[in-house]
Amino acid sequence: xxxxxxxxxxxxxxxxxxxxxxxxxxxxxxxxxxxxxxxxxxxxxxxxxxxxxxxxxxxxxxxxxxxxxxxxxxxxxxxxxxxxxxxxxxxxxxxxxxxxxxxxxxxxxxxxxxxxxxxxxxxxxxxxxxxxxxxxxxxxxxxxxxxxxxxxxxxxxxxxxxxxxxxxxxxxxxxxxxxxxxxxxxxxxxxxxxxxxxxxxxxxxxxxxxxxxxxxxxxxxxxxxxxxxxxxxxxxxxxxxxxxxxxxxxxxxxxxxxxxxxxxxxxxxxxxxxxxxxxxxxxxxxxxxxxxxxxxxxxxxxxxxxxxxxxxxxxxxxxxxxxxxxxxxxxxxxxxxxxxxxxxxxxxxxxxxxxxxxxxxxxxxxxxxxxxxxxxxxxxxxxxxx
Numbered sequence: 001x002x003x004x005x006x007x008x009x010x011x012x013x014x015x016x017x018x019x020x021x022x023x024x025x026x027x028x029x030x031x032x033x034x035x036x037x038x039x040x041x042x043x044x045x046x047x048x049x050x051x052x053x054x055x056x057x058x059x060x061x062x063x064x065x066x067x068x069x070x071x072x073x074x075x076x077x078x079x080x081x082x083x084x085x086x087x088x089x090x091x092x093x094x095x096x097x098x099x100x101x102x103x104x105x106x107x108x109x110x111x112x113x114x115x116x117x118x119x120x121x122x123x124x125x126x127x128x129x130x131x132x133x134x135x136x137x138x139x140x141x142x143x144x145x146x147x148x149x150x151x152x153x154x155x156x157x158x159x160x161x162x163x164x165x166x167x168x169x170x171x172x173x174x175x176x177x178x179x180x181x182x183x184x185x186x187x188x189x190x191x192x193x194x195x196x197x198x199x200x201x202x203x204x205x206x207x208x209x210x211x212x213x214x215x216x217x218x219x220x221x222x223x224x225x226x227x228x229x230x231x232x233x234x235x236x237x238x239x240x241x242x243x244x245x246x247x248x249x250x251x252x253x254x255x256x257x258x259x260x261x262x263x264x265x266x267x268x269x270x271x272x273x274x275x276x277x278x279x280x281x282x283x284x285x286x287x288x289x290x291x292x293x294x295x296x297x298x299x300x301x302x303x304x305x306x307x308x309x310x311x312x313x314x315x316x317x318x319x320x321x322x323x324x325x326x327x328x329x330x331x332x333x334x335x336x337x338x339x340x341x342x343x344x345x346x347x348x349x350x351x352x353x354x355x356x357x358x359x360x361x362x363x364x365x366x367x368x369x370x371x372x373x374x375x376x377x378x379x380x381x382x383x384x385x386x
Contacts, residue, residue: 081149081333084330091331122184135155135165136166140164192222197377200231229281229282234294242320245297259340286314287312299352303343303345308373310354318338318339
């Protein structure tokens with residue numbers, strides 16, 4: 001989850017590199033006192049040495065981007081990254097709702113690349129990729145020691161081209177998938193009335209720039225069709241934009257805090273629901289692929305007792321990223337705050353535990369999680385009628 005609109009930090013790359021190179025060259029003969037210099041001067045001295053002595057090919061842009069990547073990677077935070085032109089474009093595509101690839105959202109844990117969730121109906125999902133799978137190789141190249149941005153950019157590509165992945169299921173079984181890329185168009189919200197019931201089923205795939213409005217339209221449409229109870233499916237939902245998940249919460253979480261965000265300086269901002277009263281009985285489906293913004297919604301539902309959660313424990317991403325444009329085509333995605341549920345819980349690296357824990361068997365012929373939630377809502381409606 002991240003804030004897309006933040007204050008802008010613009011750095012003219014060429015001018016910046018020229019200045020540090022000039023200063024670096026000025027420091028070039030100061031080898032004897034280098035060990036006493038601060039980190040910044042050592043950095044400038046290194047650049048000066050490269051310009052004065054290195055015999056290979058390089059560009060100022062490549063030096064700059066290498067330094068930027070290194071600075072952010074040294075934070076050892078899987079959610080912070082320097083976004084070069086490709087990475088910045090990719091981020092905008094994701095939040096705008098369209099991109100090219102296999103439709104698999106990746107995360108990084110303990111320096112391993114883990115599938116947060118495959119998007120419903122995507123080439124990745126059709127190839128058998130599941131939440132929790134580890135990606136070991138991409139096109140026969142090991143992923144060890146690589147950055148998340150590098151792995152994702154290798155998997156991405158134009159429609160019709162293919163990519164080969166070596167993966168490992170949670171049970172340790174490895175398998176190879178040759179996947180043809182496609183244009184991934186994310187319709188973040190879908191809904192329908194469940195057969196022979198008054199239960200409206202709403203599925204949110206991720207929280208992008210259109211989710212709040214899409215949810216509103218779907219919710220109101222189901223009301224017109226006779227919805228008297230709501231079943232919200234957040235399984236395999238990797239998260240997305242903070243403001244959009246708060247918009248959704250305003251339909252299902254009672255008046256009061258939805259989430260609080262605390263930054264480095266201890267400053268806290270509270271996002272609230274203005275809903276006077278929860279209109280319908282509510283059940284929410286969650287699983288290991290539910291992360292970030294979907295954990296905010298499910299955590300708020302649980303803390304306010306607006307409904308019940310069904311499924312298995314969520315991913316456990318309780319930090320917020322802000323995106324700072326560096327130039328018009330590059331940016332910095334940085335973890336800038338931690339978030340807390342209405343009761344003050346931090347779910348970071350812990351996750352949200354459902355009220356009713358129920359696994360979905362690997363070779364299940366029916367959706368037992370959905371059926372359990374449906375049974376609960378039918379019971380609530382029956383009691384309401386009586």
